[in-house]
Amino acid sequence: xxxxxxxxxxxxxxxxxxxxxxxxxxxxxxxxxxxxxxxxxxxxxxxxxxxxxxxxxxxxxxxxxxxxxxxxxxxxxxxxxxxxxxxxxxxxxxxxxxxxxxxxxxxxxxxxxxxxxxxxxxxxxxxxxxxxxxxxxxxxxxxxxxxxxxxxxxxxxxxxxxxxxxxxxxxxxxxxxxxxxxxxxxxxxxxxxxxx
Numbered sequence: 563x564x565x566x567x568x569x570x571x572x573x574x575x576x577x578x579x580x581x582x583x584x585x586x587x588x589x590x591x592x593x594x595x596x597x598x599x600x601x602x603x604x605x606x607x608x609x610x611x612x613x614x615x616x617x618x619x620x621x622x623x624x625x626x627x628x629x630x631x632x633x634x635x636x637x638x639x640x641x642x643x644x645x646x647x648x649x650x651x652x653x654x655x656x657x658x659x660x661x662x663x664x665x666x667x668x669x670x671x672x673x674x675x676x677x678x679x680x681x682x683x684x685x686x687x688x689x690x691x692x693x694x695x696x697x698x699x700x701x702x703x704x705x706x707x708x709x710x711x712x713x714x715x716x717x718x719x720x721x722x723x724x725x726x727x728x729x730x731x732x733x734x735x736x737x738x739x740x741x742x743x744x745x746x747x748x749x750x751x752x753x754x755x756x757x758x
Contacts, residue, residue, distance in 0.1 A: 573611055575601050577622050584664035589671035594618070619668065620678045626665050627693050630657070634697040641704040646711060646757045647749055650698065654724065654745060657694050658732035665690055666729065691729065695721045702756075715756040723752045 579601035583592050594615045598605045612618040633656060640649045669676050669689055679689045686692075695718075702717035711717065727748050731740045740748075 572603070572607060573621070575603070576608055576611070576618065577625055580618075580622055581661045581664070584668060585661060589664070589668040592619075592668065616674055616678060619672065619675050620682060623665060623669065623675070623679055623689055624682070626662065627690055630662075630690065630693045630697060633657070634700070637697065637701050638704060641701065642708050642710070646702075646705050647746070647753060649701070650724065650753075651742075651745060651749060653694075653698065653701075654728045654749075658728050659739060662690055662694075663729065663732050667733075691725050695725045697721075698724055705757075710758055712756055712758060717756075720752060720756055724749070727752065 576597055580592060580597045583596045583600050587596070594608050595605060597618075598608055601607075608615070608618060612621065633653065637649060637653055643649075666688060669679065676689075680686065683689060687695075698721035699718045702711050702715065702720060705711040706713060706715065706717065728745075731744065731748060
């Protein structure tokens with residue numbers, strides 16, 4: 563490589579390649595070979611940065627969880643502005659319109675990965691979805707403090723309903739994503755009596 567030209571971050575290059583394989587071919591096709599071929603690097607590159615493929619997958623998921631935490635900051639910046647429904651629609655469309663649905667499929671598909679993530683995170687539930695539900699719950703609590711969400715609303719239950727139903731709506735990788743009207747209808751049902 564010519565002097566002065568920086569190499570791209572190899573970890574991010576491998577993560578991006580894994581996401582493309584996941585989105586295109588599904589979790590069953592995700593192998594170390596598929597990732598390195600997609601990334602255009604030698605197979606040994608993955609093993610120079612990760613002890614094994616399971617560690618690579620765990621780091622991929624942890625990296626994507628960090629992105630949810632970054633999105634939480636943007637959501638909390640909107641507390642008290644716009645409408646609760648609009649703010650949550652953005653979150654659900656970003657979360658489920660992205661690679662997150664494929665990541666959840668991967669976690670469900672690979673028992674060893676799920677066990678490793680539970681050991682690292684120390685929390686039960688499906689990684690990524692659990693963090694997203696907690697983010698929505700905290701957002702709804704902040705809106706509760708402002709009086710925009712009913713004071714007696716069970717925000718954790720509402721967050722779980724939004725995440726669960728959102729996942730069901732967006733989970734078919736090969737199908738057409740739900741329309742904004744369908745997402746709005748689901749949110750109206752989940753938030754009935756909750757949003758003031």
